[in-house]
Amino acid sequence: MFRIKHAIAAASLATAAFAVAAPARAGATLDAVRSRGMLTCGVNTGVAGFSQPDSQGIWRGLDADLCRAFAAAVLGDATKVRFVPLSGQQRFPALQAGEIDVLVRQTTATMSRDTTLGLRTVGINFYDGQGFMVRKDAGISRAAELDGATVCVQQGSTTEGNLADWYRAMNIQVTPVLFERIDQVATAFSSGRCDALTTDASQIAAVRASFPNPGDFVVLPDRISKEPLGPMVRRDDQEWFDVIRWTLNALIEAEELGITAANAEARRAGDTAPAVRRLLGTDPMLGQGLKLSASWAYDAIRAVGNYGELFERNLGQGTPLGMERGPNALWTAGGLMYAWPLR
Numbered sequence: 001m002f003r004i005k006h007a008i009a010a011a012s013l014a015t016a017a018f019a020v021a022a023p024a025r026a027g028a029t030l031d032a033v034r035s036r037g038m039l040t041c042g043v044n045t046g047v048a049g050f051s052q053p054d055s056q057g058i059w060r061g062l063d064a065d066l067c068r069a070f071a072a073a074v075l076g077d078a079t080k081v082r083f084v085p086l087s088g089q090q091r092f093p094a095l096q097a098g099e100i101d102v103l104v105r106q107t108t109a110t111m112s113r114d115t116t117l118g119l120r121t122v123g124i125n126f127y128d129g130q131g132f133m134v135r136k137d138a139g140i141s142r143a144a145e146l147d148g149a150t151v152c153v154q155q156g157s158t159t160e161g162n163l164a165d166w167y168r169a170m171n172i173q174v175t176p177v178l179f180e181r182i183d184q185v186a187t188a189f190s191s192g193r194c195d196a197l198t199t200d201a202s203q204i205a206a207v208r209a210s211f212p213n214p215g216d217f218v219v220l221p222d223r224i225s226k227e228p229l230g231p232m233v234r235r236d237d238q239e240w241f242d243v244i245r246w247t248l249n250a251l252i253e254a255e256e257l258g259i260t261a262a263n264a265e266a267r268r269a270g271d272t273a274p275a276v277r278r279l280l281g282t283d284p285m286l287g288q289g290l291k292l293s294a295s296w297a298y299d300a301i302r303a304v305g306n307y308g309e310l311f312e313r314n315l316g317q318g319t320p321l322g323m324e325r326g327p328n329a330l331w332t333a334g335g336l337m338y339a340w341p342l343r
Contacts, residue, residue: 027239029101030074030291038080041067042100045085045181048206049315049323050106059083062314063104066125066231066248069300070102073247073292078303087181088156092117095232102244103232106200108158113232122245124230125307127327127336129223130162131201133208136218138195143222147172152185152194154178159199162225186210200227202315202323209320243290246342250297253279253339254306256330261305268298279342286342297342307337 033039043051043063050061059067068078084100095103096118106128107113109121132151134140143166153160155178167174177194179185186207189197197207201223208214231248233241254260257276259267268280277283280301284294293299304310308330315323329335 027237027291029234029237029240030243033074033101037075038082039067039071039074039102040082040084040100041070042084042086042091042094042103042105043067044105045087046183047106047203048210049202049319049321050206051083051085051104060314062126062310063106065304065310065314066104066251067102069251069304070244070247072299072303073250073296074243076293076295076299078300088154089180092119095119095234098234101233101240106203106229107232108200108227109230110158118235119232120235120241121230121232122241123248124228124336125248126202126229128200128202128227128229130159130198130225130227131204131223132220133189133197133204133217134195134220136216140196140218140220143220143224144170144172146174146196148174149195150175150177150193151196151198152177152179152189153198154182154185155180157199158225158227163198166224182207200229202321205321205323239291243292246286246290247297247300249339249342250279250300251304251307251310252330252337253342254297254301255308255337256332256339259301259306260309261302264298264301275342 043059046052051059051063052061054060064083067081067083071081072078084094086094086105091103091105091107094100109124114120132143132146140146151163151174153163153176160176160178163174163176177188179188182199182203185197185199188194190211197204204219208217208219211217231244233244257279259276264280267276268282278286280298281287281294287294287296290296311325311328312318315321325335327336329337331338
């Protein structure tokens with residue numbers, strides 16, 4: 001009996017030693033990104049504050065900066081991103097076919113998308129809700145007053161289904177007018193083709209800010225859905241899923257710890273707090289687990305800043321959108337943003 005127990009213990013130790021000694025092998029997507037030296041990121045065709053090219057053709061916005069953070073974490077260089085603008089109809093097939101490495105395109109996380117498309121949402125980078133915009137001179141103050149109205153909406157989005165569910169539940173008559181892209185929705189609404197426009201409240205703010213006379217339009221107070229927006233990856237590559245998930249969490253954790261693009265270098269050199277040492281790579285444990293360098297999170301934070309910096313730079317009070325943090329504030333400030341423990 002002693003010999004049997006001894007043999008089992010020896011075998012267990014050998015197995016454990018092999019597990020520790022076995023070389024780490026990155027997933028297929030991580031290998032491909034490293035091989036080409038470029039991250040391919042699917043983004044919206046153009047929504048101010050999220051992903052839109054500026055006058056020099058440089059992509060700006062919360063989602064665009066998140067793509068840069070992923071590139072910095074994986075490649076050590078935030079400029080190594082190829083942005084691929086995609087419509088609502090194109091986004092999932094592009095990711096499924098491997099035409100992009102990650103989709104960061106104001107995509108709502110839903111159960112059916114997570115279970116039927118071969119894709120997975122890695123986390124939430126913006127909490128939103130569907131709303132409505134009307135002309136000020138229409139005299140409409142609540143969404144329930146849209147009985148008999150035509151409503152411009154983007155085809156193939158959750159907003160299309162939410163709209164149908166809402167007006168049926170309200171027992172009113174609404175006629176959807178469908179368009180493939182959000183810019184087409186905005187143009188049709190501003191030209192008078194529809195009585196109202198519906199999409200996520202963040203997109204409504206961006207669309208309204210883009211009009212020559214934003215004061216001519218009113219955003220109704222009603223919200224008819226929950227729209228948690230986040231990056232998506234292919235379901236069959238768990239290691240790439242981990243890279244994207246934990247890079248997003250690292251940016252949120254950085255805000256919780258008060259680490260910014262400006263002070264990250266000093267904090268890395270002099271801060272002895274264990275959480276800071278882990279996040280910034282003084283302790284290399286987290287990078288090893290992701291098959292990345294010890295400085296993966298530090299590189300991302302130095303490149304784009306923490307989550308709060310991304311928000312304020314692209315959507316906050318100092319931008320044309322002038323959005324408040326609301327549910328996108330940290331949990332310690334009454335919001336929903338909460339980093340999973342990085343340890």
